Amino acid sequence: CQVVRLEDYAPSEFLVEKVHLTFELAERDTVVKTLMSLRRNPRSTNREQTLFLDGIDLKLRSLHIDGTPVADRDYRLDESGLYLFGVPDVFELQTEVIIQPQDNTVLEGLYCSGGMFCTQCEAEGFRRITFFPDRPDVMATYTTSIVADKKRYPVLLSNGNLLSSEDLPDGLHRVTWHDPFPKPSYLFALVAGDIVFEEGAFVTASGRSVALRVYLQRHNLGRGTHALEALKKAMLWDEKVFGLEYDLDLYMIVAVDDFNMGAMENKGLNIFNSKYVLADRETATDLDFQAIEEVVAHEYFHNWTGNRVTCRDWFQLSLKEGLTVFRDQQFSADEVARSLKRIHDVRLLRTVQFAEDSGPLAHPVRPEAYQEINNFYTATVYEKGAEIVRMLHNLLGKEMFRRGLELYFSRFDGTAVTIEDFVKAMEDAAQVDLSQFRLWYSQAGTPNIRATGNYDESSKEFCLRLQQGCAPTPGQSDKQPLHIPVAIGLLNSTGTEMPVCEVGHSGTDCDTTAILPLKKTEQVFRFKVSERPVPSLLRGFSAPVRLTYNYSDAELMFLTVHDSDPFNRWDAAQQLVTQVIMRGVDRMADGQAFMVEPVLIDAFRQVLHSSSKDRGLAAQMLMLPSENYLVDQRLRIDIDGICTVRRKLREALSDALHDEWASVRQACIKDTSAGYGFSPEEVGCRSLKNVCLSYLAAQSKAGFWPQVRQWLDEADNMTDRLALLTLLAEVENAESQTAFAQFYQRAKDIPLVLDKWFAVQSGARHPLIVDKIRRLLAHEDFNLCNPNRVRAVLHTFARGNLGGFHAPSGAGYHLVGDYVMKLDRLNPQVSASLAGSFSAWRRFDNDRSALMKEQLNKMFSTEGISRDLREIVQRSLQ
Numbered sequence: 001c002q003v004v005r006l007e008d009y010a011p012s013e014f015l016v017e018k019v020h021l022t023f024e025l026a027e028r029d030t031v032v033k034t035l036m037s038l039r040r041n042p043r044s045t046n047r048e049q050t051l052f053l054d055g056i057d058l059k060l061r062s063l064h065i066d067g068t069p070v071a072d073r074d075y076r077l078d079e080s081g082l083y084l085f086g087v088p089d090v091f092e093l094q095t096e097v098i099i100q101p102q103d104n105t106v107l108e109g110l111y112c113s114g115g116m117f118c119t120q121c122e123a124e125g126f127r128r129i130t131f132f133p134d135r136p137d138v139m140a141t142y143t144t145s146i147v148a149d150k151k152r153y154p155v156l157l158s159n160g161n162l163l164s165s166e167d168l169p170d171g172l173h174r175v176t177w178h179d180p181f182p183k184p185s186y187l188f189a190l191v192a193g194d195i196v197f198e199e200g201a202f203v204t205a206s207g208r209s210v211a212l213r214v215y216l217q218r219h220n221l222g223r224g225t226h227a228l229e230a231l232k233k234a235m236l237w238d239e240k241v242f243g244l245e246y247d248l249d250l251y252m253i254v255a256v257d258d259f260n261m262g263a264m265e266n267k268g269l270n271i272f273n274s275k276y277v278l279a280d281r282e283t284a285t286d287l288d289f290q291a292i293e294e295v296v297a298h299e300y301f302h303n304w305t306g307n308r309v310t311c312r313d314w315f316q317l318s319l320k321e322g323l324t325v326f327r328d329q330q331f332s333a334d335e336v337a338r339s340l341k342r343i344h345d346v347r348l349l350r351t352v353q354f355a356e357d358s359g360p361l362a363h364p365v366r367p368e369a370y371q372e373i374n375n376f377y378t379a380t381v382y383e384k385g386a387e388i389v390r391m392l393h394n395l396l397g398k399e400m401f402r403r404g405l406e407l408y409f410s411r412f413d414g415t416a417v418t419i420e421d422f423v424k425a426m427e428d429a430a431q432v433d434l435s436q437f438r439l440w441y442s443q444a445g446t447p448n449i450r451a452t453g454n455y456d457e458s459s460k461e462f463c464l465r466l467q468q469g470c471a472p473t474p475g476q477s478d479k480q481p482l483h484i485p486v487a488i489g490l491l492n493s494t495g496t497e498m499p500v501c502e503v504g505h506s507g508t509d510c511d512t513t514a515i516l517p518l519k520k521t522e523q524v525f526r527f528k529v530s531e532r533p534v535p536s537l538l539r540g541f542s543a544p545v546r547l548t549y550n551y552s553d554a555e556l557m558f559l560t561v562h563d564s565d566p567f568n569r570w571d572a573a574q575q576l577v578t579q580v581i582m583r584g585v586d587r588m589a590d591g592q593a594f595m596v597e598p599v600l601i602d603a604f605r606q607v608l609h610s611s612s613k614d615r616g617l618a619a620q621m622l623m624l625p626s627e628n629y630l631v632d633q634r635l636r637i638d639i640d641g642i643c644t645v646r647r648k649l650r651e652a653l654s655d656a657l658h659d660e661w662a663s664v665r666q667a668c669i670k671d672t673s674a675g676y677g678f679s680p681e682e683v684g685c686r687s688l689k690n691v692c693l694s695y696l697a698a699q700s701k702a703g704f705w706p707q708v709r710q711w712l713d714e715a716d717n718m719t720d721r722l723a724l725l726t727l728l729a730e731v732e733n734a735e736s737q738t739a740f741a742q743f744y745q746r747a748k749d750i751p752l753v754l755d756k757w758f759a760v761q762s763g764a765r766h767p768l769i770v771d772k773i774r775r776l777l778a779h780e781d782f783n784l785c786n787p788n789r790v791r792a793v794l795h796t797f798a799r800g801n802l803g804g805f806h807a808p809s810g811a812g813y814h815l816v817g818d819y820v821m822k823l824d825r826l827n828p829q830v831s832a833s834l835a836g837s838f839s840a841w842r843r844f845d846n847d848r849s850a851l852m853k854e855q856l857n858k859m860f861s862t863e864g865i866s867r868d869l870r871e872i873v874q875r876s877l878q
């Protein structure tokens with residue numbers, strides 16, 4: 001299989017200045033006519049007379065150079081594109097191709113969704129539309145004409161500003177768009193359909209007024225308001241925080257039901273998975289509302305970090321993604337409770353990214369080789385990439401970071417650049433040396449920090465030893481020490497923070513949080529303190545590392561109550577529960593019975609008692625760490641032990657604190673009785689209320705389930721309804737049956753709600769879950785061509801329902817393995833991501849490991865699997 005390598009990068013031999021595309025959209029054959037001006041790239045060293053243009057599944061109808069048809073001997077076609085021999089240095093190329101969007105199930109290039117035409121070109125989808133140098137360092141200005149039946153496709157959209165629209169004979173019409181900003185082909189977009197819009201307006205800081213439109217299918221009208229409001233907030237925020245304004249007169253978002261990812265930042269015409277646009281309280285949960293805000297902001301922020309300055313090649317993907325995720329995280333943190341946002345992001349990082357970084361699919365944030373670039377839209381490139389930018393932000397400080405970004409834009413606006421260009425701009429602006437810091441981009445794996453503390457009573461010195469290391473990852477056996485900023489605080493015995501003053505520091509201006517620059521394999525830091533401290537380590541999760549410190553239960557409990565950093569309060573609670581669970585797992589492995597440790601009950605009781613101070617945070621502290629987080633704590637995964645101990649612990653906490661769960665739940669209800677609102681307090685209330693409820697369900701008393709049914713009838717929003725339904729999914733009784741039947745009736749015409757109906761069942765801990773999944777897959781509403789539906793059932797099961805997927809019989813593996821193969825023929829991106837759930841096979845017990853490997857082998861030996869899937873399987877087996 002062909003491997004693309006970073007070290008082989010060479011500038012494009014030809015550049016494209018201008019492109020004029022004409023689409024004649026039709027149900028069977030869509031014609032794409034392309035006129036483009038090409039010229040030899042002065043920066044290319046290659047002097048070949050052959051020009052290669054990418055093109056996949058295109059039927060060539062005609063080919064002209066400077067108006068003259070190209071003779072047969074002067075070109076050649078193969079399955080990857082078009083070779084033109086003996087081309088001049090400057091010329092115009094005219095092509096005409098036929099494509100079949102109606103048969104496009106890979107959802108890349110031009111395809112149909114819900115009666116609409118739409119496009120997805122990142123990373124390499126444009127080559128499915130026309131012959132083109134489909135690489136991000138070829139930036140051109142685009143003019144796009146679209147011709148279509150006016151009745152069926154009254155709305156015709158593309159990037160930029162509207163130039164003209166006119167009616168044509170035979171019920172057709174033509175609309176022409178022009179985007180004045182040079183852009184890479186991956187940012188091209190087109191939409192055609194019978195859609196409507198919700199409109200808003202934004203006046204930029206420099207006084208330009210921008211029309212904002214959220215396009216939806218007619219029956220969804222009214223459900224785009226939240227997205228529209230989020231867009232306005234994001235536009236204002238980027239002006240305030242980074243001085244970045246929008247640059248066109250129109251900003252469009254279109255919601256489509258069939259989409260491989262979350263959304264796409266096409267210039268001026270974002271195309272979104274409808275999951276990240278449509279919302280009202282009847283159909284979306286608080287988490288959905290929050291996710292919409294994040295994704296809308298993320299795509300908007302790409303206009304500068306991604307579009308105006310783009311990537312030179314796909315190895316630089318984190319240049320735009322890591323930076324833009326960081327920006328959207330900062331935005332959301334300003335919008336909601338900052339610490340909750342951080343907890344949310346760190347949870348994701350620790351479960352998904354850490355797992356990726358410790359398995360066979362581990363890769364640096366700037367990868368060095370790929371077979372299929374779509375496999376690299378990963379948690380590492382996105383989330384770890386964002387953590388690197390966050391560390392830079394903390395190292396440089398807010399002001400310097402902003403200046404660095406300004407320098408970056410002044411140097412590179414309108415060009416395609418590298419991660420190195422970004423780091424250099426930061427380095428130059430702040431006058432700091434980032435040479436060691438750069439390793440974060442090239443070295444894969446999660447660093448481990450072992451921290452040990454020692455207090456010397458006589459000298460009143462606290463000595464903190466930090467040792468860093470990193471396990472080998474594929475292709476990188478030797479790791480160098482990284483520059484890791486470790487934020488710490490020191491608490492005295494009453495829980496008050498002491499100044500963090502290093503020995504030798506003169507002055508009296510020590511802060512209560514210090515950032516220690518860990519740069520060597522081992523470093524010792526000494527602090528002057530008045531008494532033995534309890535250290536609060538890695539505050540705010542100042543670096544994407546695993547840090548261990550030999551905390552006693554009592555110390556963790558102390559931090560849970562006293563740490564002034566709310567993130568670390570939450571983290572201390574998580575560490576305490578994790579510690580207790582892992583001890584339980586060890587005891588079980590030794591054949592001992594489960595017992596709940598009183599320390600945990602005390603800790604939970606304390607959190608419950610003071611929960612009214614910050615309900616959102618309390619809810620997070622009371623949630624047990626996910627199975628996914630727990631399995632990642634040890635190299636060898638004891639799946640049965642973890643699932644069992646976690647379940648028993650939940651039951652024990654349910655029992656021991658029954659009255660507290662009930663009363664805190666009541667208190668929350670009392671405070672939200674005024675109706676449904678979306679303020680952080682109300683969201684916090686709902687989440688705490690539902691956490692309490694889930695504990696009450698774990699050891700349900702008589703009459704509980706009929707009560708749940710009643711609450712379900714009374715619920716006035718999707719957050720509560722879904723929380724209740726989730727509980728009902730894990731039991732087999734009359735209430736559960738009617739609840740699911742009724743929910744289905746309400747959901748069946750609303751795809752996003754129906755996805756929830758599927759997902760809740762797929763994620764349920766249930767002894768017969770594999771049979772249940774089979775039934776869901778055979779359901780008339782299950783649809784293998786819709787990625788949201790597939791993810792609702794298969795990804796939820798394989799990635800979120802560990803007990804079920806890893807059933808000892810191997811039935812879960814079998815089922816998912818079969819569906820990977822079925823899906824692969826339709827949509828390789830989705831099949832490859834599902835296949836990733838087998839990648840950790842080596843870490844399981846021998847029986848499971850063999851069964852998982854068997855599935856991977858089966859995939860590998862199947863003829864004709866996609867490049868996407870082949871790469872994932874191959875790397876998993878290596």
Ligand code: B3K
Pocket residue numbers: 122123261262263264265298299302321374377
């Ligand atoms: N840039 C797109 C992702 C495109 C996915 C290609 N397989 C979404 C985003 O990160 O904003």
Ligand code: ZN
Pocket residue numbers: 298302320321324
């Ligand atoms: Zn992005």
